[in-house]
Amino acid sequence: MGKLVDVEEKLKEWNERVVKAWTSKKTERKQTFSTKSGIQVKALYTPLDWRGDYVERLGFPGEYPYTRGVYPSMYRGRLWTVRQYAGFGSAEQTNERFRNLLRAGQTGLSVAFDLPTQLGLDPDHPLAYSEVGVVGVSIPHWREMSLVMEGIPLDQVTTSMTINATAAELASMYVATAEARGIDRRKLDGTVQNDILKEYIARKNFIYPPKPSMRYSVDLIEYMSREVPKWHPISISGYHIREAGGDAVQEVAFTIADGIEYVRRTVERGVDVDSFAPTLSFFYAAYMNLFEEVAKFRAARRVWAKIMRDWFHAKRPESMIMKFHTQTGGAELTAQQPEVNLIRTTIQALAAVLGGTQSLHVNAYDEALGLPTEKAAKLAVRVQQVIAHESGVTDTVDPLGGSYYVEWLTDELEERIWKKIEQIEKLGGMVRAIELGFPQREIAESSYSTQRRIEAGELVIVGVNAYREEGQEDIEVFKPDPEGREKVLDRLRKYRSERNEMKVRDALNEIRKAAEKDGVNLVPYIMAAIQRGTTVGEISGTLREVWGEYVESGVF
Template sequence: MRDLDLDTEEKIKESYQQWEEKVLKPWLSKRPERKQSFSTPSGIEVKRLYTPLDLKGSYAEKIGFPGEYPFTRGIYPTMYRGRLWTIRQYAGFGSAEDTNERFRKLLQAGQTGLSMAFDLPTQLGLDPDHILAFTEVGVVGVSMFHWKEMDIVMSGIPLDKVTTSMTINATAIELLSMYVATAEARGIDKKVLDGTVQNDILKEYIARKNFIYPPEPSMRYAIDLIEYSAKNIPKWYPISISGYHIREAGADAILEVAFTLADGIEYVRKTMERGIPVDEFAPKLSFFFAGYTNIFEEVAKFRAARRMWAKIMKEWFGAKKPESMMLRFHTQTGGAELTAQQPEINIIRTTLQALAAVLGGTQSLHVNSYDEALALPSEKAAKIAIRVQQIIAYESGAADTIDPLAGSYYIEALTDEIEEKAWKIIEKIESMGGMMKAIEKGYPQAEIAESAYRIQKKIESGEMVKVGVNMFYEPDWIGTTEVFRVNPEVRNRVLERLKKYRSERDEIKWRDSLNMLRKAAEKENENLFPYILNAIKAGATVGEISGTLREIWGEYREPSIF
């Protein structure tokens, strides 16, 4: 983006050298800098000063204009001047009634989209009466084992008017089927449903570890959902390719970009192998990134990812539609950056993280509550998190112009450097045969572990400051944080309803639906979504459907790679 003639470039170089000799050196001789070197959390060296000499490429090639290739400045021509990002607080706990009550309060407080958290048994395909599920029912999300539970969660909420995001992966088809069954029971056509299901199984093997089946059948399952949605639920985003969990596992910003886009490449490749043209499904791919506290690195990360994805879709996969090249993403502020010490100051951290996401052009945003290092968010903390977004939207001025940090010599140089480093990692993954092969070799897992170790060492040495932890620590800090706890009676309520659902269903239809699913799973080219949807409508539970697939595919046991 230098766009400088040689004469101008030489003048800047000359002026810079004069400044160093006449201004900087005398100043440093009296007042040395507070550190010998500065770097971003990802280890990128931060220079003392950035000038036009640090910019690379032409304006049109690197930055361009919002709403057009390469989308560095945003995917829409007017960005937040036309419509603000979706305020989407991640929530869910206990039973369906508990979560419905929290959803209603969040909507009343100004949330503009729902984001549903599920408990571990639901994520791992276990019914709440399973021996392994007993202590986890409703603990880190809502227990969702039958489609009528979804109906309770969404009670009083119009499915045809609200967008709903569901953070679910190994049982994603089951949960989306429950949403469809709920809508159809209310007379709502699935074609009008709008929302997102995470369905990103690759990042489970890389970082989060909530997988059930081996990688190959799991990928088939994920692509089945993408294929079915493209044809039958056209407004729905069938996958949210997640860098968030990669970052939270210890990756730095560069690894987050590289591994997330490499996952995206794998999903596109596998979907196209089904014979589906790229422009028929790519406009409904979405992404999910973390927002951390170093504003400038985070903004540069978002801009680099957007530019890289546009190039991947256009040049690698031959996409023609601009919509196929747009990287649409949700951001969640960094949970791993929150501290249990002095928890109230986490509000400051999440505000900076949310601001970075907005300055980086996110389409949807969740702000973590200040008490999440201690427990699930309290109602008060969740409401404050919404207020953080609203203050940024309406008071900060950050939403008044498009890509306000564009043209900053530092931001543009940082965007270029993140992109260059991320490309090298993607090229290495491609040389291994793609992300699935890289996962089998343990490459991304090892890189994340190394990054996490490096960052932790910096925190423990004090090189990376964590206010209230390794600097400005106050053992006698007295806060007012109330710790939220899930009512232990939830389990009994959930188990009673599970028993009731099983007693009321048509046994023949239920058994037939699972038998049909079993036969479909045994075939290689049969899309499983219609069979799982049929089983859900016949009263099958998440555990029963997952159990049927376990019989065919088995369970995955991760090999030791360290």
């Protein structure tokens, strides 16, 4: 204690003797300094700013509360999974991109689906036609999934699928593809996003009302954790909350509140928490304020570990671990001077690694202009490889741990995260909070505040509100296969002509009956229907008839 008293006295003396003399001659650049999320930052941090108990607050990597990392040796033992989010045009074109990325050193796949697939519409639906293959690959039936994964060893790679309202259909297609090749489903490893709550909050690709949608998501958690045990049946996603305009606190707090809702509802079914909690995964953004992002990841692990241990009484250490994927900030990419985005994504990726991510996607520098070119996608992989093998940051676990600033900021973020979670709990949980428009309003206000700071020049964006250049340099823009849509439609017609229509009709009737009954897990019926030849649109259409469609009300 005496040492801290000495520090306090020396700090006061330094401020009086050194700082005042210095600042009387040299003024600081700004009146106040703050993080991207608006947390004010002091000029200097010392041991006085962190007085927590080391074992209780930090501990050791691989042990509760996991502040310093979820595994004992972290990247000294194994690097994070290198991913690039890809999917566009035809199945053939997406497959080619996957193969090229794997050859470049990518270690896991990440599939982007087009909007019709995400919204449960077959590509020949009138509302779907113009969007087929535009922002992702079209997968209306399992044979199209098989084409996307042609020549890729499904029992040797991990595959992440960004799909929510039709997650069970796409997971079923992946299983059907593997089993058609003689691969046991229990060997499959990967993730299906399946986080419908963040769709209502931020991304808006929902189909059904919240109550049946939650049943659908929990059905998949329950089924996959039992039948496909290496698979992560949900990726509870803060990334889209951040991309919609939320700050770092909202990103983590709303994501963890979503996680609480999924765990709570699964446990209410009588499923033992330790039987499924180890398969839960999370998904966060990495933005430009490096220290805030590192502290955010550390605080998130600590909060989740406490919730799982103290709220849900999990016993297995694996149940308390927050494993997460990170993607660099898409909303921070600029169309102006796009090659500068390589610098941005490198800093963001470094923040994710210093924060202890298990999986990482680096955005390509040209994504503010369109889908990434082959060159840009490969450079994004190279960013990860340079950090992994040349920077030295993977040589020791949690290298920023013990930094007075980082530890103070971790505590500060954690305190703010807990306050948000408590607000949501008082409202009745996240589903009720969404119905009341609470997170939607908070994100909108945060987005507006950030934009005001940018317009005022308080937040400097190089090339946008500072260091601008006239004219636009010539950047190659990727164009998907113009024939992709017709290929998908031709194969869909052929697929329907070759199937047994009676089996399809029976399968859809079974889904309808199961959807009408509470307490029946839908996933086995969806899995069987996919294998009998039904399409995403037909299954979703059946569920629409039973559950209806959700229309969001205004919250402002």
